[in-house]
Amino acid sequence: MSTVTAKKATKKASSAKTTKFSKETYLGWYEVMLRIRRFEEAALKAYSQQLIRGFLHVYIGQEAIAAGLTSAIRKEDKICTAYRQHGIALSRGLTSDGCMAELFGKSTGVVKGKGGSMHFSSKEHNYIGGNGIVGAQIPIGTGVALAEQYRGTDNLCVTMFGDGAARQGALHEAFNMAMTWKLPVLYICENNKYAMGTSVTRTSNVHEMHKLGLSYEMPSESVDGMSPEAVHEALERAAAHIRSGKGPYYLEIKTYRYRGHSVSDPGKYRTKEELNDYKDRDPLKEVETKILTEKIATKKEVDNIKDAIKAEIEAALIFAESSDFPLGSDLYDDNYVQKDYPFIMD
Numbered sequence: 001m002s003t004v005t006a007k008k009a010t011k012k013a014s015s016a017k018t019t020k021f022s023k024e025t026y027l028g029w030y031e032v033m034l035r036i037r038r039f040e041e042a043a044l045k046a047y048s049q050q051l052i053r054g055f056l057h058v059y060i061g062q063e064a065i066a067a068g069l070t071s072a073i074r075k076e077d078k079i080c081t082a083y084r085q086h087g088i089a090l091s092r093g094l095t096s097d098g099c100m101a102e103l104f105g106k107s108t109g110v111v112k113g114k115g116g117s118m119h120f121s122s123k124e125h126n127y128i129g130g131n132g133i134v135g136a137q138i139p140i141g142t143g144v145a146l147a148e149q150y151r152g153t154d155n156l157c158v159t160m161f162g163d164g165a166a167r168q169g170a171l172h173e174a175f176n177m178a179m180t181w182k183l184p185v186l187y188i189c190e191n192n193k194y195a196m197g198t199s200v201t202r203t204s205n206v207h208e209m210h211k212l213g214l215s216y217e218m219p220s221e222s223v224d225g226m227s228p229e230a231v232h233e234a235l236e237r238a239a240a241h242i243r244s245g246k247g248p249y250y251l252e253i254k255t256y257r258y259r260g261h262s263v264s265d266p267g268k269y270r271t272k273e274e275l276n277d278y279k280d281r282d283p284l285k286e287v288e289t290k291i292l293t294e295k296i297a298t299k300k301e302v303d304n305i306k307d308a309i310k311a312e313i314e315a316a317l318i319f320a321e322s323s324d325f326p327l328g329s330d331l332y333d334d335n336y337v338q339k340d341y342p343f344i345m346d
């Protein structure tokens, strides 16, 4: 694709018509965002009680991205992302029980208590998982897309990374290969303005992260990440482009995390005003308000979702706490030491 064509694709994508969404979609978004919010609030509390240890990077504030992902792509599509990943995993259908138990390091966790907060994964849910090495998932997701192309499916691999990861060299190598081979990969930069305590403006000459795609003539656009509607629409456009065999697409989704980078972040690099500006646009509150004021569903229906999620998270905490830790001998299973490890080909 020439630069001019890439520009046209970008422009056309940005001016696409707003679609109407069903009651089912709105309630689905609300449910998934509420599940993530309550799950992580409970996880933070459990962390303060030392029931969860190690790292804990929460997604609170960024949930509209997970919501849009849930409604816009298929279950067969693959997803890989970074360490801020509980929300994406939950939106993919991994259970609150399994995810909470994983945070507690228990054998009933989604990866048997051996991965923890950064490394959920589920083959069944086509969730390749999280990654603690900043930017490492970008070539991995590109490779997963190559596998889909090789197998002749029309699935895509959603490859998500932060604004900090966008400045890793691996991104450029992956973008180049993906465009050259027209791989079915949807790159998403979740631009929450900060990489730990460092703002995009301090570390990048390019502040509009979507522009990084244009140097590879990759269709690229910027999306409002506080709106599940906007996220869904952009993802739908991108997925249609990719499934038609035209190759990668890149979305910079502008978002914000309300909590610190990890649990021990004093947050001195940003102002209260900035934080409150984003909290005023909280996607969870906005979707609830919209559902009620536009009479998309009744208060009773919304309350039913609230009650169900509350019960689900309470049950997940009990499940996690009452489960056993893995045995020391389990250390040698599910990795390359295991003699019949399924991915060793010789």
Ligand SMILES: Cc1ncc(C[n+]2csc(CCOP(=O)(O)OP(=O)(O)O)c2C)c(N)n1
Residues within 6 Å of the ligand: 082, 084, 132, 133, 134, 135, 161, 162, 163, 164, 165, 166, 192, 194, 195, 196, 261
């Ligand atoms: C290769 C590598 N370098 C540095 C780190 C330390 N580190 C962990 S998170 C992070 C910031 C990444 O920020 P961003 O990609 O914007 O993701 P966010 O935390 O905002 O979701 C850094 C530098 C790391 N884990 N891996």
Ligand SMILES: [Mg+2]
Residues within 6 Å of the ligand: 162, 163, 164, 190, 191, 192, 193, 194, 195, 196
């Ligand atoms: Mg960031």
